Amino acid sequence: MNVSDLLVQCLEREGVEHVFGLPGEEMEDLLFSLRDSEITFVPVRHEQGAAFMADVHGRLTGDAGVCLATLGPGATNLLTGVADAQLDKSPLVAITAQGGLERLHQESHQAIDILRMFGPVTKWNTQLDSPDIVHESVRKAFKMAEYEKPGATHLELPEDVAAEEVDTHPLQNRGRIPAPAPNPDSLERLKTALRDAQQPIILAGNGAVRTHAVTQLREFVDVTDIPVVSTYMGKGAISDADERSLMTLDSGIREKPKSVIADSELILAIGYDIAEHDPGEWETEDAQFVHIDSEPAEVYEAYDPDIEVIADVGRTLQSLVDWCREERLSFDATWYADARRRILADVATEPADAPPFTVRSVLPVLREILAPEDLLVSDVGSHKLAIAQNYRTYEPNTCLISNGLASMGIAVPGGLAADLAVDANVVAATGDGGFMMNAAEIETATRMDCEFTILLFNDNDYGLISDKQKTHTGESFGTELSNPDFVRFAESFGIKGYRPDSADQLRTQLRSAIEGGMSLVEVPVE
Numbered sequence: 001m002n003v004s005d006l007l008v009q010c011l012e013r014e015g016v017e018h019v020f021g022l023p024g025e026e027m028e029d030l031l032f033s034l035r036d037s038e039i040t041f042v043p044v045r046h047e048q049g050a051a052f053m054a055d056v057h058g059r060l061t062g063d064a065g066v067c068l069a070t071l072g073p074g075a076t077n078l079l080t081g082v083a084d085a086q087l088d089k090s091p092l093v094a095i096t097a098q099g100g101l102e103r104l105h106q107e108s109h110q111a112i113d114i115l116r117m118f119g120p121v122t123k124w125n126t127q128l129d130s131p132d133i134v135h136e137s138v139r140k141a142f143k144m145a146e147y148e149k150p151g152a153t154h155l156e157l158p159e160d161v162a163a164e165e166v167d168t169h170p171l172q173n174r175g176r177i178p179a180p181a182p183n184p185d186s187l188e189r190l191k192t193a194l195r196d197a198q199q200p201i202i203l204a205g206n207g208a209v210r211t212h213a214v215t216q217l218r219e220f221v222d223v224t225d226i227p228v229v230s231t232y233m234g235k236g237a238i239s240d241a242d243e244r245s246l247m248t249l250d251s252g253i254r255e256k257p258k259s260v261i262a263d264s265e266l267i268l269a270i271g272y273d274i275a276e277h278d279p280g281e282w283e284t285e286d287a288q289f290v291h292i293d294s295e296p297a298e299v300y301e302a303y304d305p306d307i308e309v310i311a312d313v314g315r316t317l318q319s320l321v322d323w324c325r326e327e328r329l330s331f332d333a334t335w336y337a338d339a340r341r342r343i344l345a346d347v348a349t350e351p352a353d354a355p356p357f358t359v360r361s362v363l364p365v366l367r368e369i370l371a372p373e374d375l376l377v378s379d380v381g382s383h384k385l386a387i388a389q390n391y392r393t394y395e396p397n398t399c400l401i402s403n404g405l406a407s408m409g410i411a412v413p414g415g416l417a418a419d420l421a422v423d424a425n426v427v428a429a430t431g432d433g434g435f436m437m438n439a440a441e442i443e444t445a446t447r448m449d450c451e452f453t454i455l456l457f458n459d460n461d462y463g464l465i466s467d468k469q470k471t472h473t474g475e476s477f478g479t480e481l482s483n484p485d486f487v488r489f490a491e492s493f494g495i496k497g498y499r500p501d502s503a504d505q506l507r508t509q510l511r512s513a514i515e516g517g518m519s520l521v522e523v524p525v526e
């Protein structure tokens with residue numbers, strides 16, 4: 001057995017089903033080891049696509065997604081998706097090839113310091129410079145990627161080491177390590193704060209969904225009537241059909257530009273990271289923050305929690321549920337009723353009779369077609385803001401938004417990975433800009449027999465950037481685009497292409513697209 005065989009055996013032992021990657025000659029041994037394994041190797045069209053696929057797989061399943069690239073340009077192309085996983089707290093293991101150890105001290109073909117380059121965008125990385133460390137290093141890469149808070153790790157495999165003989169065996173994945181129970185003193189302080197509160201509010205972040213605390217969160221809300229506002233990445237923590245849901249931090253702000261969070265004096269931030277949404281924008285002034293999470297809060301003047309309960313989020317919430325039941329503690333549900341009405345009115349925007357439509361007006365149509373457990377993956381741009389604010393989400397992990405690194409280009413590869421991971425309809429919503437970055441992965445999707453729908457909001461513009469420029473200066477520059485005929489572009493990949501000409505067609509074509517196979521719906525937007 002050589003090192004490549006062992007590495008692949010280690011991946012099998014971790015339960016890996018897909019490796020997303022793009023080959024290079026320095027990883028020949030590894031490719032043949034993959035060929036002879038239970039794992040499906042998914043060749044992609046750009047390494048960034050592979051990393052986004054692994055990123056979305058990790059976010060949806062909690063099991064690290066694996067992506068593979070060659071040395072030099074392969075590794076540099078992979079970097080953005082790896083950084084995305086790291087800032088979105090999504091477990092991912094990146095593997096890159098490297099030239100043989102005998103030439104790494106020199107300037108040599110395609111050799112760059114990949115280890116150093118990946119260092120700042122991973123929790124941990126190492127070079128597999130000896131056959132004897134491979135089994136431990138792979139186990140460590142998965143263990144570190146998957147435990148709270150999850151993120152990216154990276155292994156570099158030099159070509160000569162890959163071919164060496166080895167006789168160690170994969171180490172066993174012993175399962176998730178439970179986080180500790182909440183500290184009684186912190187919990188007491190939190191109870192006191194709750195007892196004194198008039199209008200508490202819950203801010204549900206990425207970690208509320210990621211740590212599977214949703215059941216306890218919903219029970220806590222049922223018992224107390226405390227309203228929930230989520231971050232973009234916390235969408236679905238509570239169902240938006242629930243009267244206590246105030247959707248996301250920016251929902252309804254078009255009518256009343258201050259978030260509802262500003263009306264509360266006690267903000268219970270659950271699984272929230274400041275990378276998701278800047279507390280500096282909240283105008284919360286004298287409000288008291290409680291940070292309920294698996295790690296202490298980042299230090300930031302605008303987010304300086306009085307109380308931090310650092311423990312398993314679900315267990316903390318369960319303790320609160322039990323205590324609130326005993327105490328019969330519940331809160332006034334009238335103070336946020338207006339905000340909920342305002343948000344729902346905004347969400348109900350109807351599409352115009354003919355294009356151009358607006359993203360917001362398409363979302364209720366989409367919501368009608370998709371079942372609660374169906375999945376929407378958003379790209380990054382002005383369409384993302386509309387989706388974050390106005391797309392009603394009923395279940396966790398059914399509206400995936402990247403809001404840590406917030407990189408354009410995630411939707412098509414993300415849609416592919418989601419389609420492989422879940423048994424539900426998948427829609428990848430994207431702008432024309434982000435779509436063209438990784439549109440080539442449509443070919444990967446058809447080759448993998450995927451069946452998802454690309455919902456392309458076309459404004460022939462880097463819309464979010466021109467919107468912001470216009471808000472600041474009244475004009476825009478450097479954002480206008482021209483595009484291919486997207487319907488014919490889709491058809492050239494052998495998938496169905498649609499471009500609705502009326503509100504009726506928007507409904508019927510979107511339904512046909514979602515119910516049919518792989519498809520693209522271009523929606524002209526303002």
Ligand SMILES: Cc1ncc(C[n+]2csc(CCOP(=O)(O)OP(=O)(O)O)c2C)c(N)n1
Pocket residue numbers: 379380381382383384406407408409430431432433434435457459461462463464465
């Ligand atoms: C990789 C990357 N490059 C640049 C940006 C900055 N950026 C954010 S949104 C945006 C425009 C997105 O345009 P498009 O995909 O057409 O979506 P729209 O805003 O028009 O809905 C840009 C350039 C980014 N977030 N990611």
Ligand SMILES: [Mg+2]
Pocket residue numbers: 381431432433457458459460461462463
């Ligand atoms: Mg655009």
